[in-house]
Amino acid sequence: MKFICLTLLLVSGITDSKSAERFEVVGPADPVFAVAGEDVILPCSVTPNISVVEMRVEWFRADQKDLQLVHLYDNHEDRNTDQIQSYRGRTKLTHQELLKGNASLKLSTVRVSDEGLYKCFIQSKSQSDDATVNVRVEAIGSPPVITVDGFDHSGGLHLQCESEGWYPEPVLEWLDSEGVSLSSETTETHRNMDRYNVKHTITVHHSNDKIHCRVKLRHHMLEALIITTNNMFISWRTSVVLISAAVVLIVIAGILIAMFVHKNRALNYRMRRAEYIFQMKFICLTLLLVSGIADSRSAERFEVVGPADPVFAVAGEDVILPCSVTPNISVEDMRVEWFRADQKDLQLVHLYDNHEDRNTNQIQSYRGRTKLAHQELLRGNASLKLSTVRVSDEGLYKCFIQSKSQSDDATVNVRVEAIGSPPVITVDGFDHSGGLHLQCESEGWYPEPVLEWLDSEGVSLSSETTETHRNMDRYNVKHTITVHHSNDKIHCRVKLRHHMLEALIITTNNMFISWRTSVILISVAVVLIVITGAVFAYKYRERDQLLQSQKIILPKALTHLRKHTAVKVILDADTAHPRLGVSDDGKQVRNENRDLNGVDWEEDRFAYDLAVLGKDGFSSGSFYFEVQVKDQTLWDLGVARESSDRKSRINLSPERGYWIVGRRDKKYRARDSPSDTFSVRVEPQRVGVLVNYEEGSVSFYDVESMSHIYSYTGQCFNEKLYPFIGLGYRHNNNTTPLIICDDY
Numbered sequence: 001m002k003f004i005c006l007t008l009l010l011v012s013g014i015t016d017s018k019s020a021e022r023f024e025v026v027g028p029a030d031p032v033f034a035v036a037g038e039d040v041i042l043p044c045s046v047t048p049n050i051s052v053v054e055m056r057v058e059w060f061r062a063d064q065k066d067l068q069l070v071h072l073y074d075n076h077e078d079r080n081t082d083q084i085q086s087y088r089g090r091t092k093l094t095h096q097e098l099l100k101g102n103a104s105l106k107l108s109t110v111r112v113s114d115e116g117l118y119k120c121f122i123q124s125k126s127q128s129d130d131a132t133v134n135v136r137v138e139a140i141g142s143p144p145v146i147t148v149d150g151f152d153h154s155g156g157l158h159l160q161c162e163s164e165g166w167y168p169e170p171v172l173e174w175l176d177s178e179g180v181s182l183s184s185e186t187t188e189t190h191r192n193m194d195r196y197n198v199k200h201t202i203t204v205h206h207s208n209d210k211i212h213c214r215v216k217l218r219h220h221m222l223e224a225l226i227i228t229t230n231n232m233f234i235s236w237r238t239s240v241v242l243i244s245a246a247v248v249l250i251v252i253a254g255i256l257i258a259m260f261v262h263k264n265r266a267l268n269y270r271m272r273r274a275e276y277i278f279q280m281k282f283i284c285l286t287l288l289l290v291s292g293i294a295d296s297r298s299a300e301r302f303e304v305v306g307p308a309d310p311v312f313a314v315a316g317e318d319v320i321l322p323c324s325v326t327p328n329i330s331v332e333d334m335r336v337e338w339f340r341a342d343q344k345d346l347q348l349v350h351l352y353d354n355h356e357d358r359n360t361n362q363i364q365s366y367r368g369r370t371k372l373a374h375q376e377l378l379r380g381n382a383s384l385k386l387s388t389v390r391v392s393d394e395g396l397y398k399c400f401i402q403s404k405s406q407s408d409d410a411t412v413n414v415r416v417e418a419i420g421s422p423p424v425i426t427v428d429g430f431d432h433s434g435g436l437h438l439q440c441e442s443e444g445w446y447p448e449p450v451l452e453w454l455d456s457e458g459v460s461l462s463s464e465t466t467e468t469h470r471n472m473d474r475y476n477v478k479h480t481i482t483v484h485h486s487n488d489k490i491h492c493r494v495k496l497r498h499h500m501l502e503a504l505i506i507t508t509n510n511m512f513i514s515w516r517t518s519v520i521l522i523s524v525a526v527v528l529i530v531i532t533g534a535v536f537a538y539k540y541r542e543r544d545q546l547l548q549s550q551k552i553i554l555p556k557a558l559t560h561l562r563k564h565t566a567v568k569v570i571l572d573a574d575t576a577h578p579r580l581g582v583s584d585d586g587k588q589v590r591n592e593n594r595d596l597n598g599v600d601w602e603e604d605r606f607a608y609d610l611a612v613l614g615k616d617g618f619s620s621g622s623f624y625f626e627v628q629v630k631d632q633t634l635w636d637l638g639v640a641r642e643s644s645d646r647k648s649r650i651n652l653s654p655e656r657g658y659w660i661v662g663r664r665d666k667k668y669r670a671r672d673s674p675s676d677t678f679s680v681r682v683e684p685q686r687v688g689v690l691v692n693y694e695e696g697s698v699s700f701y702d703v704e705s706m707s708h709i710y711s712y713t714g715q716c717f718n719e720k721l722y723p724f725i726g727l728g729y730r731h732n733n734n735t736t737p738l739i740i741c742d743d744y
Contacts, residue, residue, distance in 0.1 A: 022127060023046040023047065023048065023050055023101075023122075023124075023127070023129065024046065024047050024129055024506060025044065025045075025046055025120060025121075025122050025129040025130055025131045026044070026045055026046070026047050026131055026504055026505075026506065027043060027044050027120055027131030027132060027133045028043050028133060028502070028504075029504075030134075031134040031135070031136045032133055032134065032135050032136070033136050033137075033138060033218070033219055034107070034110045034114070034135060034136070034137050034138070035110065035137075035138055035139070035140060035220070036110050036111060036112055036137055036138065036139035036140070036167065037109060037110065037139075038109075038110055038317065039106060039107065039108045039109070039110065040106075040107050040110055040135070041104050041105070041106055041107075041422055042059070042104060042105040042106075042107060042118055042120070042133045042135065043104050043133065043422065043502075043503075044059075044102075044103045044104050044105065044120035044122075044131055044133065045100075045101050045102045045103060045104065045503075045504075046101040046103070046122060046129075047101070047504075047505050047506045048101070048427060048505075049100055049101040049102075049425070049426070049427055049505070050101050051098065051099045051100070051101060052098050052101055052103055052122055052124075053076065053095070053098045053099055054076075054124070055122055055123055055124045056072075056073070056074045056121075056122070056123040056124075057071075057072075057073040057074075057093065057098070057103045057120075057121070057122050058071075058072050058073075058074075058119075058120075058121040058122075058123075059071040059072075059091070059105050059118060059119070059120055059121075060118070060119050060121070061084070061116060061117070061118060061119075062116075062117040062118060062119040062132060063116040063117040064116070067119070068084045069082050069083050069084060070083065070084060070087050070091060070105070070118065071083065071087070071091040071092075071093060071105055073093050073095075073098075073103075075729055075730065075731070076665060077731070078093065079731075086111070086113060087107075089108075090107060090108045090109055091105055091106070091107055091108075092105070092106040092108070093105060093106075094106070100424065100426075102424070103120060103122060104422065105118075105120070110137055111137070112137050112139055112167045112194040112195070113194065114135060114137055115135055115136060115137040116134075116135060117132055117133070117134055117135075118132070118133045118134075118135060119131075119132055119133075120132075120133060137167065138167065138168070138217050138218070138219060138220060139165060139166055139167035139194075139195060140165075140166070140217075140220050140222070141163045141164050141165035141166035141170065141195070141196075141197075141215065141222070142163055142164050142165055143163070143222050143224065143320055143322065143383065144161050144162065144163040144172070144213045144214075144215050144222055144223065144224040145161065145162055145163070145224065145376075145379065145381065146159055146160070146161050146211075146213050146224045146226045146328070147159070147160040147161075147162075147328065147379070152203060154205075155205065156203040156204065156205045157203065157204045157205070158201065158202075158203055159174075159201065159202050159203070159204060159211065159213075159226065160199065160200075160201045161174070161199070161200055161201075161202075161213035161215075161224065162197070162198065162199040162200075163197070163198055163215045163222065164192075164195070164197040165195045165196075165197070166195060166196045166197075166198070166215065166217065167194060167195050167196060168196070168217070169189060169191075169196045169198075170196060170198060170215050170216060170217050171215070171216055171217075172184075172187075172198045172200050172213070172214070172215050173213075173214050173216075174200065174202050174211060174212065174213060174214075175211075175212040175214060176210070176211060176212075177210040177211075182202055182211075183202075184200040184201060184202055185201050185202055185203060186200065186201045187199070187200050188200075198215065200213075210226075210308075211226050212224070213226075222320075223307070223322075224322070224324070226305070226324075226326050226327075226328070301406060302325040302326065302327065302329055302380075302401075302403070302406070302408065303325065303326050303408055304323065304324075304325055304399060304400075304401050304408040304409055304410045305323070305324055305325070305326050305410055306322060306323050306399055306410030306411060306412045307322045307412060309413075310413040310414070310415045311412060311413065311414050311415070312415050312416075312417060312497075312498055313386070313389045313393070313414060313415070313416050313417070314389065314416075314417055314418070314419060314499075315389050315390060315391055315416055315417065315418035315419070315446065316388060316389065316418075317388075317389055318385060318386065318387045318388070318389065319385075319386050319389055319414070320383050320384070320385055320386075321338070321383060321384045321385075321386060321397055321399070321412045321414065322383050322412065323338075323381075323382045323383050323384065323399035323401075323410055323412065324379075324380050324381045324382060324383065325380040325382070325401060325408075326380070327380070328379055328380040328381075329380050330377065330378045330379070330380060331377050331380055331382055331401055331403075332355065332374070332377045332378055333355075333403070334401055334402055334403045335351075335352070335353045335400075335401070335402040335403075336350075336351075336352040336353075336372065336377070336382045336399075336400070336401050337350075337351050337352075337353075337398075337399075337400040337401075337402075338350040338351075338370070338384050338397060338398070338399055338400075339397070339398050339400070340363070340395060340396070340397060340398075341395075341396040341397060341398040341411060342395040342396040343395070346398070347363050348361050348362050348363060349362065349363060349366050349370060349384070349397065350362065350366070350370040350371075350372060350384055352372050352374075352377075352382075357372065365390070365392065366386075368387075369386060369387045369388055370384055370385070370386055370387075371384070371385040371387070372384060372385075373385070382399060382401060384397075384399070386414075389416055390416070391416050391418055391446045391473040391474070392473065393414060393416055394414055394415060394416040395413075395414060396411055396412070396413055396414075397411070397412045397413075397414060398410075398411055398412075399411075399412060416446065417446065417447070417496050417497065417498060417499060418444060418445055418446035418473075418474060419444075419445070419496075419499050419501070420442045420443050420444035420445035420449065420474070420475075420476075420494065420501070421442050421443050421444055421501075422442070422501050422503065423440050423441065423442040423451070423492045423493075423494050423501055423502065423503040424440070424441055424442070424503065425438055425439070425440050425490075425492050425503045425504075425505045426438070426439040426440075426441070427505070428480070431482060433484075434484070435482040435483065435484045436482065436483045436484070436507060437480065437481075437482055438453075438480065438481050438482070438483060438490065438492075438505065439478065439479075439480045440453070440478070440479055440480075440481075440492035440494075440503065441476070441477065441478040441479075442476070442477055442494045442501065443471075443474070443476040444474045444475075444476070445474060445475045445476075445477070445494065445496065446473060446474050446475060447475070447496070448468060448470075448475045448477075449475065449477060449494050449495060449496050450494070450495050450496075451463075451466075451477045451479050451492070451493070451494050452492075452493050452495075453479065453481050453490065453491070453492060453493075454490075454491040454493060455485075455488055455489070455490060455491075456488055456489040456490075461481055461490075462481075463479040463480060463481055464480050464481055464482060465479065465480045466478070466479050467479075477494065479492075483507055485507065488506070488507050489504060489505075489506050490504070490505050490506075490507060491503070491504050492504075492505075558688065558701065558703065558706065561624045561688070561690060562624070562744040565622050565623060565624040565690070566623075566624045566625060566626075566744070567616070567618070567623045567624065567625055568742065569614045569616075569625045569723045569740045570585075570586035570587070570614060570615045570616070570740075571586040571587070571588075571589055571612050571613070571614060571615070571725065571740065572586075572612065572613050572614060572615040573586070573612070574603060574604065574605060575604055575605050575606065575611075575612055575613040575646070576589065576605060576606065576611070576612035577605060577606040577607070577608075577609065577610045577611060577612070578594055578596050578599045578605065579591055579592065579593055579594050579596070579610060580592065580594075580610055580611075580612060580727065581594070582612060583737075586615070586740075587739060587740045587742075588737040588738070588739050588740070589612050589725055589727070589737060589738055590727075590735055590736065590737035590738070591610055591727050591732045591733075591734070591735060592735070604646065605646065606646045607646065607647045607648075608647075608648070608649045608729060608730060609636075609646075609652065609726055609728075609729055609730075610726060610727040610728050610729065610730065610731075610732055611636070611646075611724060611725065611726035611727070612724075612725050612726075613640060613722040613723065613724060613725075614722050614723035614724075614725075616722070617642055617720030617721060617722045618691070618693065618720060618721055618722075619693065619717075619719065619720045619721070620693050620694070621693055621694070622690065622691060622692045622693065623690075623691055624688065624689065624690045624691075625688070625689055625723055625740065625741075626686055626687065626688045626689070626703055626740075626741040626744070627686070627687050627689070627725065627738055627739065627740060627741065628685065628686050628738065628739040628741055629663070629684060629685065629686070629687055629738060630685040630686070630736075631734075631736045632663075632727070632734055632736040632737075632738060633663065633666075633734050634662075634663065634664055634727060634728040634732050634734060635662055635663055635725075635726065635727060635728070635738060636652065636660045636661070636662035636671075636724070636725075636726030636727075636728070637660060637661060637662065637687055637689060637700070637724065637725060637726070637738075638658065638659045638660030638661060638689060638698060638700075638724050639658075639659050639660075639689070639691055639698060639721040639722060639723060639724055640657055640658050640659075640660075640721070640722050640724040641657030641658070641717075641719055641720075641721060641722075642719050642720040642721070642722060643657065643719060644656060644657030644658060645657070651671065652671050652726075653671045653672070654671070654672065654712065654715060658671060658724065659671075659698040659712050659715065660724055660726070661687075661700050661709060661710050662726065664728065668680055668709075670710045670712070672712070676710075678709075678710060680702065680707075680709065681705065681707065682702070682704075682705050684702040684703075684704070684705075684709065685702075685703075685704050686702075686703040686704055686741060687700055687701065687702065687703065687709070688700070688701040688702075688703045689723070691721060693717050693721070695713075696713070696714055696715035696716055696717060697711060697712060697713045697714075697715065698711065698712040698715065699711040699712075725738050725740075
């Protein structure tokens with residue numbers, strides 16, 4: 001037996017040396033940029049990639065007073081009672097990812113107020129660590145609008161560009177067709193709540209030029225374009241000449257009319273009539289000439305203008321396809337048609353005609369996703385808003401505008417990018433030479449992304465194997481690499497032209513030393529396990545025979561136990577956790593979530609576990625009792641030693657004086673060493689507990705199905721044992737009571 005115990009201690013030491021491996025919390029080295037109104041992932045993980053399901057994960061604002069809570073995960077569930085009000089319903093931890101050591105937080109519908117420093121704090125039973133994530137928020141404003149504000153006395157064309165709703169303050173600049181920056185004459189910036197509005201003006205004297213108004217932040221840019229043609233400046237000069245001539249003619253006409261009135265008394269009727277007709281013809285001729293000037297202005301031709309560069313859109317988001325006329329005349333009375341120029345039959349995307357949208361023949365996939373702002377048509381802006389962009393939306397679009405006298409069109413090239421899942425690095429073990437195999441994969445990208453490995457110096461590392469799969473319209477990528485260097489940071493980066501996601505793993509000395517040590521220890525363990533296997537096989541065979549015999553005789557045995565071994569159990573309210581409520585007769589207990597203020601913690605009550613003991617203890621013979629667990633989803637039953645610790649946060653195991661089984665997370669388990677998870681044929685509704693003090697056994701039975709659940713055997717009892725009833729650890733939202741049964 002000494003040899004067996006020594007062997008078990010050695011094997012346990014091997015396990016402990018692995019499980020006690022320390023971890024480091026890792027966040028992104030660079031700020032995380034988010035767009036207001038969209039979702040963002042705040043990266044946080046542990047290295048090596050061990051599970052953090054059993055740990056406490058806390059996210060809070062590090063740049064605010066009192067480190068206010070953003071999200072808390074503890075004891076296998078989210079606990080956001082004290083969460084900052086503005087984050088309610090907008091944070092999420094993926095519990096499945098916690099198994100891989102990934103504690104990244106998803107923040108939905110980002111707000112400008114979300115900008116700042118966040119702390120990711122992870123705590124196990126033996127250590128804790130944290131990482132800081134710097135979140136920078138950008139709010140994309142409205143597309144810039146260029147307004148033609150007339151000419152000055154020298155013939156210069158006044159242009160005004162304005163845009164609203166940006167954060168932080170954007171840069172607005174004018175550029176000519178060569179990309180040369182033009183100086184703004186006046187600049188205005190206003191802050192409205194947490195957004196910025198900007199307005200700049202400029203005067204242009206050159207004809208046949210493209211003038212760009214560009215509003216940009218670090219990662220986003222919107223642009224408007226106007227073309228100043230010869231006709232625009234010639235029209236202005238012609239207007240000046242014609243209006244001057246019209247003024248002279250009107251003055252002459254006025255003089256002639258005055259002379260006609262003056263001579264009216266001295267002339268006879270026939271002469272007056274003839275002269276009157278002559279004067280009226282002259283006036284009509286003058287008015288026709290002035291009207292012709294106006295008509296020449298109104299009949300001015302227009303040009304349809306689109307963006308010179310491709311328009312990049314992100315799948316799932318909205319995008320504006322720019323299209324406008326120059327000069328900025330109203331197109332409200334014109335026909336505006338958007339269609340796909342790269343498909344057969346020029347299929348319709350959106351049609352505006354006769355003052356309303358007419359989308360009966362619209363392509364099916366665009367139904368409900370296109371919109372023209374009718375108010376913008378008054379300014380000559382026929383840009384199309386395309387919502388919830390799809391990969392299939394990529395291609396060439398034609399913007400066609402037709403008036404009664406002319407038509408023109410422009411082409412818009414739309415390029416779609418789909419951002420995939422954050423890359424996941426998997427540690428795939430060591431090879432025979434001690435090299436660490438790493439695998440990085442990411443899914444859901446379009447177009448095909450570039451995946452690369454980088455060391456801590458930013459030097460690219462060659463992938464050993466590469467896999468790319470196309471699933472419908474998205475790409476999945478997977479690359480592997482083998483690392484032989486310790487104390488190095490290995491980055492896996494997946495990127496497109498405008499987007500990038502990155503994961504990081506740190507290879508420490510301990511990781512490689514652990515591998516070499518494990519090889520030696522495992523070799524020793526294999527030899528020892530083979531030697532002791534025969535001894536344990538005989539022991540377990542005896543135990544299995546005992547359990548099998550119990551299953552055969554169980555129906556008769558339960559009847560005997562109820563008659564001769566059953567005891568009357570009364571629950572001791574003085575030992576119950578303060579949140580529990582014990583019925584007056586001591587037969588029922590439920591979680592009433594009572595207030596803990598004013599609780600006397602000096603009493604012998606449970607401080608952490610929602611548990612209660614029976615009033616009477618037993619120190620000899622056998623005793624049996626039954627508990628109804630129907631409709632309760634979180635429970636523990638069994639017996640506890642009189643001196644067992646009720647004040648500390650401990651594992652309720654035989655070593656601590658607890659022999660119990662229970663249900664948690666839809667699984668059944670015994671608190672043996674280690675915890676033993678088992679399955680049941682049916683959900684137990686009533687559980688029987690049998691204790692044989694002298695034999696050192698505690699057995700559990702499903703009373704209704706007459707089946708055995710679990711047994712502790714070979715235990716050593718040396719003090720009183722009390723019935724134990726539990727409803728979990730600290731929290732239980734199910735108010736169904738556990739009931740001591742005496743109806744047999």
